[in-house]
Amino acid sequence: MLVYKTEGSITTDIATIDKSTSLSLKNGTYCAKPLSDSFDKSPICFDVENNDMSIIIDPDYSRTRLEALLSDQLAVVNAVITTKYGSIIDNYTVQDGQLYEKGQWYGTTLTEIVDRGGRGDVYRLVLNKKNNQWTVAAHPQIVLSKFDYPNIPFSVLSNVNRLIGEY
Amino acid sequence: MFEKFINKNRKLAIILFTVLVVLVVVVFLYFLTSQNRESEADVLERQASDLKESQETAYSNSLYTISDRRGDKNIITIDANAGYRNAAINKLYDLGFDPTDFTIRFNNYESTFTPYE
Numbered sequence: 001m002l003v004y005k006t007e008g009s010i011t012t013d014i015a016t017i018d019k020s021t022s023l024s025l026k027n028g029t030y031c032a033k034p035l036s037d038s039f040d041k042s043p044i045c046f047d048v049e050n051n052d053m054s055i056i057i058d059p060d061y062s063r064t065r066l067e068a069l070l071s072d073q074l075a076v077v078n079a080v081i082t083t084k085y086g087s088i089i090d091n092y093t094v095q096d097g098q099l100y101e102k103g104q105w106y107g108t109t110l111t112e113i114v115d116r117g118g119r120g121d122v123y124r125l126v127l128n129k130k131n132n133q134w135t136v137a138a139h140p141q142i143v144l145s146k147f148d149y150p151n152i153p154f155s156v157l158s159n160v161n162r163l164i165g166e167y
Numbered sequence: 168m169f170e171k172f173i174n175k176n177r178k179l180a181i182i183l184f185t186v187l188v189v190l191v192v193v194v195f196l197y198f199l200t201s202q203n204r205e206s207e208a209d210v211l212e213r214q215a216s217d218l219k220e221s222q223e224t225a226y227s228n229s230l231y232t233i234s235d236r237r238g239d240k241n242i243i244t245i246d247a248n249a250g251y252r253n254a255a256i257n258k259l260y261d262l263g264f265d266p267t268d269f270t271i272r273f274n275n276y277e278s279t280f281t282p283y284e
Contacts, residue, residue, distance in 0.1 A: 088279055119250030123280065140280040142252050142273070143266045147241065158267040162260075165253065 001057060003032045006045070032057045038065050066099040070106075073099070073134075077106050077127055080134045092123070093166045100156045104129045107160030110140050122165030126152055224264060231255040236269070246274040 003014045006029050014030065015023055027050060031043035039059040046055050061069070074096060082089055089110070097108025106127040112120025123140035126149070138149050144157045224243050226233045231247035233255055243266075245255045252273055259266045278284075 085280070085283065091279070114250065121250065122253045123278070136283075139283045141278065143256055143269075143271045145270050146267050147270050154267065158265055161256075161265075161267050 001032050001034055003030060005030050034059045038062055060101045061099075061103060066103055069103040070096070070099045073103075073106070073129075077108075077134055080127060080136070081108075081125065084136055085140075092120075095163070095166050098159070098163070100159060101153065105137075105153070105156045106134065107156065107163060109163045109165045111165035120165075124160045124163060126156065126160055128152070224259065224262060226258055226262065231258070233258060241269055242272065243269045244272045244274060247276075252276070 001017050003017060003023065005012045005014055005025075011031075014025070015021070016035070017023075017032075025048045027048050029045060029047050031045040032055075033041050033043045038061060040062050042059075044057050044059065046053075077097070078094065081094060091113055092110035093113060095109045095111070097106055099106050106129070108125055110123040110125060112122070114120040121142055123142060124138070124144050125136070125140045126138035126144065127134045128137040137152055138144050138157070138160075141148075144152075144161055146154050146157055149157060223235050224233055225235045230251040231245060231254060234244040234246075236243060243259070245252060247255045256266050256271070259269075
């Protein structure tokens with residue numbers, strides 16, 4: 001994990017850390033980003049202002065790693081969806097979907113199959129893996145609202161809402 | 168020796184003492200205000216939030232109608248022809264909103280999956 005300081009467009013490397021570390025930093029804005037390709041390299045930024053502070057930097061897995069994990073899980077999640085919704089699911093095209101964070105969240109779209117020339121509604125669904133078991137966390141809806149699912153991370157809901165259905 | 172110096176330089180001592188008091192007051196005031204000062208990121212975030220709050224979602228075309236935000240400003244109602252509900256949602260993105268932030272109600276619509284909710 002690389003910790004660096006940002007001042008306008010100038011960045012200065014501060015330290016490379018690989019576990020819990022104490023750093024003495026002057027006031028300012030700092031960012032940390034994983035060096036390993038296994039993790040999402042989006043910077044995690046924080047402000048240091050006078051006081052001692054504790055920052056937990058817990059990056060998500062990289063898209064490549066999540067895609068590799070998904071290929072192992074796809075048959076299981078599809079089985080969970082089919083079992084849960086029974087024959088209704090035959091009227092929808094279920095996409096492969098995506099895993100999020102550390103692979104414990106899964107989201108996909110279900111596109112309503114309609115006659116040629118028509119347009120089916122696209123539904124979004126979220127599954128959560130706990131104790132090695134996948135369960136439905138958000139039933140299929142056209143839009144998943146943060147008010148309906150306060151226990152699902154906002155970033156997961158928002159990203160699943162942006163998935164495009166299969167036409 | 169210190170008393171001697173003060174007695175000899177009374178004026179200078181008063182000036183030095185006054186400067187010291189002013190410095191202490193300035194440092195104290197700076198400390199107080201810095202506790203309440205918003206960081207630049209906080210200010211930008213608040214301004215973006217205020218701007219978003221003042222924008223309206225209302226939009227209408229031949230395929231769908233999106234209402235203004237109602238009640239607590241978190242509810243949007245959409246009236247859309249079948250198959251165009253997602254197009255209305257995409258319009259919300261175009262207008263700068265993330266639909267995840269709202270409770271969205273569709274008129275004349277019931278989801279096949281409602282029994283599972």
